[in-house]
Amino acid sequence: MIDVTMQTRLRFEKACRLFISKYDSVLPSFSNTTFRGWCWNEYNDLPSFGYMSRSTALTVRLSTRASVVDDAEQIIDEAVDEASLRSPGTQTFACRQYVVYSATFQVPCLYFTISHSNGTPLSADELVHTSLFHSATLDSTTTTSFAVTHPSSLFPLLSQGDHPSLGTPCWYLHPCETVKSMQEVLAEDKTEMSKEERLVRWLEVWFLVIGNMVDLRV
């Protein structure tokens, strides 16, 4: 039986380090993209407030108007180069994901930012139409009064708040539902494993739980 919460910040840090080194050494495959690319960050002057982070690119699920506008005036002319492809390409967004420890809920918490190519943040409306969100998670137009008819569903309590270590504006998934979901999943897991394997397994399960709400595949 695995603990339902991470219990302490130290255990969280240990789990993250073990988790990172595990997936750093195995050959990347389609099935472990959620677990890949994470690194551990720590401030020299705030050693116990470390967190995991990674960067990914997102696309837009529904076409939105281009909300980033530049000057239309062309200010230099380059010689015409027939070997340069002239195509706008797909609109992509930079997503920075952070896994931080919530001392209140004693579980990790997913923070993230999504920005346009120039670094400006997406609005709430644009945000939910990126490929980070499963269409069913937030698509309200097809789901009416879902929370009332299925009170047990994983409600994406998305909030805006400062990153606990960086202090920069972020979005985060509220961890209040996490404990309950972890309980359900972990209760099924009867596998024998070492203390360290258990810690890593805990994080893997956490990622799968979070993966119900947001798409963390790369």
Place this chain on the structure above:
Amino acid sequence: MTTPPPGTPTIVQFTPLPSQTHPSFWHKLTELKLDVLKLSDAEVEIGGRYGVGRVFRDREAAGEKWVGVGGSLGVDEGSFGGQTTTTTTTSVPVGTAVARGIVKNFNTIEEFKAADKSKIFNQVADKIWSSIHTTKSTTLLNTFLVITYADLKKYKYFYWFAFPAFVSKPAWYIDGALGWVGAAAAAAAATTTGGGGGGGPGYSHDQLKSILDQLHKSAHSGSKPLPYFLVRSSGTTTVDVVPVEEYDPSKDRYTDTLDSTGTGTGTGTAIGFIDPSAGEQNPGWPLRNLLAYIRALYPGDSTKRLKVVCWRDSYVPRGEDGWKSRVGVITLGDGDGTGVGDGKRPDAVGWEKNVQGKLSPRVADLAPMMDPTRLANQAVDLNLKLMRWRIIPSLDLEKIAGTKCLLLGAGTLGCYVARCLMGWGVRTITLVDSARVSFSNPVRQPLFQFSDCLNGGEPKAECAAARLKEVWPGLNATGVSLSIPMPGHPIPESPPSIMEQTRKDVERLERLIEEHDVVYLLMDSRESRWLPSVICRAKGKLVMNAALGFDTFLVMRHGARPAKGEEGGVDEDLKGARRHLGCYYCNDIVAPADSLTDRTLDQMCTVTRPGLASIAASTAVELMMSVIQHPDGFRAAAPPPQSNPNDYPHPSEGGEGEGSSVLGLVPHQLRGYLAQFRNLHVVGAVYDRCTGCSETVIEAYEKEGFSMMLRAFNDPKYLERLTGLDKLYDEGEKAFEGVDWDEGEDEF
């Protein structure tokens, strides 16, 4: 793309590398500018990364729809090095390349615009070119440049990226029919069509896996990841990934017998690179400088035909044919090309085009994320939008935000109503009051504090508005000091200035009501509600009325004036009553009169349980929200009264019928009893002799205007005469003479 006839050479077109600036890059640049660079515009070395282009199945679209997503060169806070954090990284993940760059930050927008862009660009191109010849290293091949100007006051960043790429003259060509093919598919085609011996341009699943593994290991062995590499085939199955620097023209020469269908064999080494392009027939930008490198250092005929691997895989795919990398065999056009032999640098191109596709700088406006006021506005909306995501998808938040609210009375009720409206994201709140903040106010009236009471006290309305703006600067809050004339409170004839002031006050009130959509009656006396009730009825505004007793409250919405021809009578089953709702005065058989003179202090001030005002205020705001969400708005009929409150349907049970909106019921009146913690629904029909809303009164107001009001203020019996209430009273007195009443009826 139309397929050219076999053998037609097609010019190889490269996909430009887009830039991706993470917000933290701007944060760091700001710090650097303020703390280190100050007025210096010296070039600063930075780092960046780009990843492979990706193609994935569109999870939303039906069937097999694939979306290509190109990689981009990303810069972030880590680009500047010298971090204050320690990072335990998974080295550089497979499929990611590291690039070096130069940032040049200008001090003014004029300098930024006037800078000699070609000169700066050519300096970088020269540096790349000379590195090829002097160091024979590929390290600087993907060097990029970014020029910036940071407007730190407005959080605006002007910038322009450039990715210098050498233009090959003659250009590179690929067989038009064969083109670029999937790395795994090409191997299959070659073997099935009799290429034999693992020939053909592609690779087997195991070979591709081996390439991925070697790229993975190279990034982990402490050595640098390889943005460019050679794929050597030794024997039939083994492939070796080695740095491009090890290129040996005699050993790595590529030869083949491929025809236009891709049939045939090929042997020798392929040059590979981390390819950020997602285009089927277009390799990415970094290949251009790799080709220039190969031709510059090995100018012989052996490098005029090359096999290229566009590496686009960052993990082992699900199926053996799931590999995204592409291969192609390209041939140089006739001639040796610039820079070959003589060492002269070929022309370079590569300024990034902006969103409009123009060769022009880009702008990042970060005020929405750095300006606290704008951050607050977003956050207010977010909380409300969350309601819409799941709980009430059809909630019309724009309608709420656009509803302008006029609050008559900035006391206990006014303060709480304003705060609750703000919570709903209402953007325009105007408060009207004539009093000043007194020492008894702050503890019960949450927008005021002790200091507001000093020196005679701040005017309540203005003070409350200012406090609201402190809570949320995005709010359009206004305070108006205005005293509302009341019936039964005569206006003295002299001095004439008083009359003039009254006329002005009435006009001001009329204008304010005109400018708002919902009017809240939150005063502390009964008669002060009369004038706004009449004006609102005439102008068709929704009136929300809240009144407090000691431990009871009344919250109601006034009925709307029926459209012409729809006045209709009152049905016996109360259906008409629920359509034609009454006002605050409809149950009265006397006109509002002076209730303030000759009263003791406890009768004049609202002496109430302290929690009551916030309950009543919240109830009034929530009722308003339910009403404006109703398709009929303030004309919505009230729900049929139920003796048991449990009989009212919950909105989730599809109770969105008569008397109900997406938020639930739209009752006419709610009476709250704090002593029993109980709310009662009441429906009151419009009363045709009402002094507040009967047609007689409204028409008299519309016809006579101020003079009619003046009569009401000055003559306590005027309204009763006008509506005929006086006759009713006399008739009643006569009829009830000699009747004994049984006590004990419910007072409502």
